[in-house]
Amino acid sequence: MPNATLHLHRDDLPEGLSLGPVVAVDTETMGLNPHRDRLCLVQLSAGDGVAHLVQIRPPELGGPPRREGLADCPRLRAMLADPGTVKLFHFARFDVAILRQALGVEVAPVRCTKVAAKLVRTFTDRHGLKELCRELLGVEISKGQQTSDWGAPELSPEQLAYAASDVLHLHALWERLEALLRREGRLALAEECFRFLPARGALDLLGYGDPDIFAH
Template sequence: MGSVLFMPNARIHLYQDDLPAGLDLGPVVAVDTETMGLNPHRDRLCLVQLSAGNGSAHLVQLRPEGLGGPARRQGFLDCPNLAALLADAAVVKLFHFARFDIAILRKELGVEVAPVLCTKVAAKLVRTFTDRHGLRELCRELLGVEISKQQQTSDWGSPALSQEQLAYAASDVLHLHALWAKLEALLRREGRLGLAEECFRFLPARAALDLLGYVEPDIFSH
């Protein structure tokens, strides 16, 4: 079962515990996650947001098993439709800061999310004149769109998410397709698209290293 929330210029579909069967979000799907915190070993996955880039967002709320949420099979959440989409080699998954999202999805759903694109990595490769690579700054400077980060630190484990939380979560995926189009053009202009693609291919391995504890010191440090 799902519900629909309308917000200015967007439609938000909310589901519990998995995507509906047969949902087609096209060849490139924007993806983001909300968790209880930023430690993938400690903090559980609460919400997965997806968008086909058409002005609609599809949000999957993952409740704890004790509150009717998905059971775990071999340690992973049983969300077959969501897991199949994320692991589908024919669908490109578009993130902002893919490294964290890939890691938490791997830990909680047991899937290797690939192939992927990451707007934060792309921004760092071509916007070397600034250190402002956050989603809010990129949307403002490249798209002329203002997004709010007011709900960023709210309780995503709440059984009933507020309309403000849902709108915030949706905004994190609704603009990624347009943002990637701008950044891809810059990567081509600067001759760094090939380098970006190599970085994107490495991201699942980088996330796996994070889960093994190779964060500080980084495995590539001296």
């Protein structure tokens, strides 16, 4: 999205910001273990070409004091927990877990474009965000900053642009995937999967990713 607008916020969303009934959300962390690796950035977009990036700073880097180990960002937490706001993710399973661990919030209701793609695009194993944006939207996004240091006190313009790209296209992507789910008669099944995702994240935090409690 060449004309995208990026807003970087420190520690919380600004007061009075509304992003509408469906908000695209993504996270950047120091790693993929939510018990060990801290949450560094939360990206949000209303699907209007504008991305709001919230840098979650620990007290040692200038952030507010933590309460029971949780980041103090009440406006961000309220938006994520709002039952009237749908949160749209790609691979929600990880994001809802890290947000629960770092912010103490159950993120719901949610939709996940990765789950949707796996339910309806069974002719391929390419379900990554980059591949879906290319194949369904004709949009090329770069993953060059994916493994950069998200815990740095100052994030580079390249990091911010990369982080924004992960939410700027989710509304359009969901529109395409929702149409495919309807066409194939799997939208109701997808909605049941989405309702389970907050519990799936909680199970992961308890260590039930492996072994899988649903396995024989």
